[in-house]
Amino acid sequence: MNDTGVTYKDAGVDIDAGNTFVKMIKPFVKATSRPEVISDIGGFGGLFSLNASKYKNPVLVSGTDGVGTKLKIAMMADRHDTVGIDLVAMCVNDIVVQGAEPLFFLDYFATGKLDPAKGAELVKGISEGCVQAGCALIGGETAEMPGFYQPGEYDLAGFTVGVVDREKIIDGSSITVGNKLIGIASSGLHSNGYSLARKVIFDVMGLGINDTLPGLSQSVADALLTPTRIYVKSVLNLLRDFRINGIAHITGGGLLENVPRVLPKGCKAVIRLDSWAVPDIFRIIQDAGKIDMAEMHRTFNCGIGMVLAVPEKEADEILIRLSGLHEKAFVIGEVAKCDAGTESVDLI
Template sequence: MSHKTPMTYKDAGVDIAAGNEFVNQIKPLVKQTSRPEVVADIGGFGGLFALNATKYQRPVLVAATDGVGTKLMLAFMMNQHETVGIDLVAMCVNDIIVQGAEPLFFLDYFATGKLTQAQAVEVIKGITEGCKQAGCALLGGETAEMPGMYKSGEYDLAGFAVGVVDQDQIIDGSTITSGDQIIGIASSGLHSNGYSLARKILLESLKLDLAATPAGLDRPLGEVLLTPTRIYVKSILSLLQNFQLKGIAHITGGGLLENIPRVLPQHCKAVLNANSWDKPAIFDLLRLGGNVPLEEMYRTFNYGIGMVLVVPQEQTDHILQRLSTLGETAWHIGHIADADTACVDIL
């Protein structure tokens, strides 16, 4: 039996005209991230990027993809959507820079049940800000409107980044030896990991109000939790011009205990001094509020360290000085020792 009234895609919940208008709204934002290698504006079937291969002897492309995880739930609860866009870029480009690669371009995927243009524009504003901080171009993306897939007002994000490095400049940790030193660069907070446990402790167990400022914090809890992930790209690119970075670990899911061994040779271990760096107050609130064992803190959260560098002993102080001039807070947090298997000891 046929319907008497003609039906359209818009009747099913997908507004193509609204999607086109959204693309027009974000074009000026995307242009702010452009690099000389970008060939065309967004809106084509694929983004075009002309790699300047003359800058490299043996260019190797490095790719990374990631999301923001359940941190998005905080954005929904607070109706604040710009910072998660920065998080999305950070999680990808920070993974690329640890291999010595310069991020070149970024693509995003935004999926929702019904497109709310104002909300989506806020997300893209954050993505463009993250791309500017990383020095990479927002080359394109996908906006998917899928009625029935998501609750009203909610969405999901995914990001994809590509960088480039000369093959003989790839940082893979293979030259790390006993006696090398470990530098930790401060995180801006939880970054984008551990939010399922954080929500369980803070909102379900302690029943804290996101608008309140618990003892020890200097801002409302919601603002602290939505602090965007720090992007370390430009600082590390600066270090690479003058110093030898033998290994770099982005401290994401798995914390210090799981991520540092990923860059260590099998015969080395990292020995960290737990008292050598400052832990933001939010971590004390989580540890004490949830009675979380220390090992779990080090495995679930970054615990105040967003990026770890393994460097030659004689360059340690100079690197710390450079990081300070670059606006980073960093500490000498440990050293490399001999071991049977790659691991982390925290003393």
């Protein structure tokens, strides 16, 4: 407190630290720019000029998400440069499944006391995610809220907007019986199931954040902070040359709940569990926690981050293309007939 009375800084909000933070993140934001961006960071809103002439009937597609309790792992490990990638991934992967190209991204970063260096690490990750997705980081909000978060804690949320021609929207309605299901490999847990993973690893197994996971040559921090894979450029590449009838992003709910979201009436997915190798991290968690297989597939992606429903005659060519795009992909099943109202996933 000074002689002139209580200041905002005395109350816990440091405006100067906020200004320092903005200066630190400008290079990261600039690295994501696209030609359509017509504003600089620091304005009241981000400006993006949509080139509508590229589309016959453009439809905007939006998505929002967070990182969940994976942030707890970042805080425990004091490593903050990758969860921003997760934030972008969870949003852009959701809209590309409808055929949309992500155009721009905004973030919301809230903390009790702003640490400009830590915040810059977070934005560095967000910037890297935007580069991987090909979208521009055009703005965001940094909220310093003393007393609302415990020391060192923070939260992240993200928002993206993309565009797709109306006639090219992918909604699963063209999926037919006999379509092959192609699974694209995940990079690990991505950003789902962390409450269960944390309970098993820390409570049941009794491990610390820097301990080595039994059966892996990785520490707990390394295994759990592996960033979510961003599939945007690979999927958009496929859409230029192949017919993709439906796409499911395998997030919370796993294969059991996400694949049926794109199935039309009278269709079910039949997935063969022996068609891909489940990464060791999932088996370690399952064995240590004695978790039922159905619970695993309803909670985690179990090694499959995206599922595509494609015509049988194009499946082999799509696999070749995905390999060329440095994706691991497998035919994991097919679409079968079922009674209307019973659309589901059979794991065999």
